[in-house]
Amino acid sequence: MQMTLECSKPMDWVDLLEQEARALVATLDAHPDASRLFAGTLDREGYIHYLVQTYHYARWSTPLLKSAGERLNRLGRHPRLAELLLQKAAEERGHERWLLADLYNLGCSQEQVHAMEPCPGVEAYTGWNFFTSRAGIPTAVLGTSYVLEYLSLARATGASERLVQVAAIPNISKAVTFLRAHGGLDGDHVEELTTVLRTLTDVEEQSAVLLSARTTRVVFPAIFREL
Numbered sequence: 001m002q003m004t005l006e007c008s009k010p011m012d013w014v015d016l017l018e019q020e021a022r023a024l025v026a027t028l029d030a031h032p033d034a035s036r037l038f039a040g041t042l043d044r045e046g047y048i049h050y051l052v053q054t055y056h057y058a059r060w061s062t063p064l065l066k067s068a069g070e071r072l073n074r075l076g077r078h079p080r081l082a083e084l085l086l087q088k089a090a091e092e093r094g095h096e097r098w099l100l101a102d103l104y105n106l107g108c109s110q111e112q113v114h115a116m117e118p119c120p121g122v123e124a125y126t127g128w129n130f131f132t133s134r135a136g137i138p139t140a141v142l143g144t145s146y147v148l149e150y151l152s153l154a155r156a157t158g159a160s161e162r163l164v165q166v167a168a169i170p171n172i173s174k175a176v177t178f179l180r181a182h183g184g185l186d187g188d189h190v191e192e193l194t195t196v197l198r199t200l201t202d203v204e205e206q207s208a209v210l211l212s213a214r215t216t217r218v219v220f221p222a223i224f225r226e227l
Contacts, residue, residue, distance in 0.1 A: 121222025
């Protein structure tokens with residue numbers, strides 16, 4: 001009897017990117033504060049901490065994406081990806097104001113928010129993405145975008161709905177603008193980003209995108225309280 005061996009198909013690099021996104025979701029599902037956020041049972045202090053730290057990185061989203069897109073154009077590389085980065089920069093503009101509005105409805109003024117320092121996880125996140133956009137391989141920032149938009153698609157809408165249903169935090173129904181908006185927006189973004197990333201054939205650039213995804217997967221859980 002002749003035996004045939006089936007060779008498994010090598011995993012597509014974008015599939016590896018999705019693995020990083022899934023790993024981030026799984027890590028957060030096991031994190032005390034993040035899991036409570038998703039379940040709607042997070043306390044006021046924990047939710048404020050999450051919103052403040054999210055503000056500290058989200059306010060840099062537009063300049064980071066814009067810097068990466070403009071640098072790609074200067075380098076004369078990947079005009080479609082450069083256009084996508086600039087488009088995403090425009091889409092992210094003003095999202096930090098949603099966070100300030102949510103925090104205001106929880107009793108935190110803008111001055112109080114600015115007085116709260118970014119945590120090490122946020123500093124690592126912004127530092128890495130500033131490096132890749134300004135001095136590294138600018139397409140790498142798309143790895144960060146992919147895993148965070150995947151996370152929003154997987155958990156943001158459910159979290160906003162459960163926070164309102166459980167109502168453990170006073171005035172919470174007026175403090176879920178950021179979560180609700182991102183849950184609704186990022187589904188199309190993930191699909192669009194996946195399509196465009198499949199056009200990226202340079203192995204070094206693929207590796208850079210994957211590295212940014214992995215870096216984000218490692219540092220992002222640290223935006224939540226360390227309990």
